[in-house]
Amino acid sequence: MNQIKTVALLGLLSALLITVSYWIIGGTGGIVIGLGLAALTNLGSWYYSDKVALAVYGAQPVSLHQAPGLHRIVQRLSDRAGLPMPAVYLVPGNAANAFATGRDPEHAAVAVTEGILQILPEDELEAVLAHELSHIYHRDTLTQAVAATVAGAISFLAQIASYSLWFGGGRQDDRNANPFGILLTVMLAPVAATILQLGLSRTREFAADAGAARLTGNPRALARALQRMENQSRQQPIAANPAFEPLLIINPFAGEGLARLFSTHPSTEARIQNLLRLEREQGYSSLQTSLEF
Template structure:
């Protein structure tokens, strides 16, 4: 069900991009440009997503000699999951967080912050890494990168529409160019709709990765404890980086507090994730906790 929901939301996001192009540029030509733009942004996300995300957070590659404990933990879980060994990176920040990126399992990377290495015991760090490997296994890293790129393109087009209204005075009609009412709707509603869809995709994939980590480690409670620690840390030490890549993180790393509404949250609430993990624990243990 979550996989179907993700595909549906991605399709809706691409359709929104094509519609916005139709409104901003006008007519069939605008729709065709929208299709081309959607294809180009998706291709760019597919090829460059790992490099962009790692650079956004200043992640540095580490070898076995530099971080043997972390490297062995990633390798052990990777073998258990039946995945190729990803690149291992450390982000120089005391915010406790982690993320995975890459267009497919053969071109993937797992990054953890110095902060998470400092505050989590081994079983909880293992659960976090298993969560990130689940993202790689499910190809969420590509899904989230595509969603972020398409949403960004929609916001950019909305900016163009606002400039068009400002300089053209909204005097054009459908015969001579974009409809001014459609332009107004684009400026006001399109970026909001794109963000809502992108964030819904992110929340869906987090629940799926939590479940994958629970099954991979056989220890859902370790991830539940880790999420509690990470949530407390995020409230004290914000993550430095581009907020556009926040959906990649295991924990909302920028706000340090509660979101105004679940609709605009990059992640499910920590409470909901923990509740789901404890429910999985009962399923895995046959009701024995």
Template sequence: MRNQLKTVALLGLLSGLLIAISYWIIGGSTGVIIGIALAAVTNFMSWYQSDKIALAAYRAQPISQNEAPGLYQMVQRLCDRGNLPMPAIFIVPSQAANAFATGRDPEHASVAVTQGILNLLPDDELEGVIAHELTHIANRDTLTQAVAATIAGAISFLAQMVSYSLWFPTSRNNNRGANPLGLLLTIVLAPIAATVVQLAISRTREFEADAGAARLTGNPWGLARALQRLDRMARQLPMTGNPAFEPLLIMNSFSGQFLGNLFSSHPPTETRVEQLLKLEQELPKTRSEFLLGR
């Protein structure tokens, strides 16, 4: 619940930033309104087609039940337990170990895993990863990320418009007497702030997905061990791809901490593991639950 409230608060902060910029710098300009509308439409279409875009970006290939019966059974068992429709399953032809879920809603969802993660993780840890991705689907995190991306995109669009107005002045914007400090904040700091908040939203959703996976499997340790393995693997063999899709992955795709946690789409692995171990104390520890029906 705390992470959900934090997500709502961060979305509100993004919205407030957008409104403040529009009011303070641009005002009621028709051109700005059109720009925001275009940004919203563009991001909505990206969200509506998010599964195709993300799957194509990682060259994910659909796989049939006959080709991967064990994986299908694992996903189906977790879907039945979580009362979710069966998603489409894809394999990413990469030796990097990672996974992601995408799709506009649970009825149009896909789960993709890399060949590397299938080779790396034992079944109980892989099950934790799959449960994590299914929790993203159940929580409609793709919608949350789409809303955040829409607002952040609109803020960046406004900043670009202000920047262009300085390079290509007209009599109209010359007479407005724009605040120089406001222009600086809009052009330089507003897009950075929007990105930071957007990434913070992503981090809150990761905590929720970890917790949901632990409850779905009844085995927080399985996911905790998986995260530790994936973190080590990411440092050795990072997953190549478009950084824009970083929030989709279960683990940061690029090794190193040179950007710091502020600009990371995921919480530190150590913190995620600590949260999972705390959750383990709250869950029943019967043998049947930990065996996951096997």
């Protein structure tokens, strides 16, 4: 179901892009230029995303000698999932969080904070790391990069239209174009793209939770870990650029009502309830050995 939602959200983003292109540019030349610039910008961001994200959070590489227990868990889960061993990083500070980054499983890294090592027992830490490896396994960084590319193209085209309206320009091939329609597109299209992009982020979090449950055979451990991390994060949130919040395993400030549309993560309560439902419905009596659906 989460895979279907992911495809649907990417499809809606693409449809929105086509609609915006029709309203604003009206010609293939401008569309190609806009898409090309947005794609190059986001492709560069995706290609170097691991280095940028690790630098933003001040993550430092830790060797097997420095953190044998952490390396042992990551290696065990990687072997079970059939993944190459990712690089392991440690983020200084008492905030409790974790993230994965990298453009593919061969260039991946997992990072955990010092705080998460202090508050989680081993089974819960294993569940958190399994969640991050699920992101790597399903190439969620690539999915997010595609979404960011399309959303960036929409924002770029909307910006072109705003300049056109400001300086009295318009579409060259349609003198009867409705200026109110273009204005509405300029105002609403970037917001709609953001909502769809964040909806995709929330969908992938549910999918990674389910992947962790399959990989460890222990959904309740991740549910407990999420609750502990939310309590800790509300007191000591991790400090970083908000643009990188979708990477984190938890963002306790999910918001209520309409505010949830602009949240990077589902509410922790919803994630916990989903994990407990998986435990009831599927029955994890023994460790699973695959992330496959």
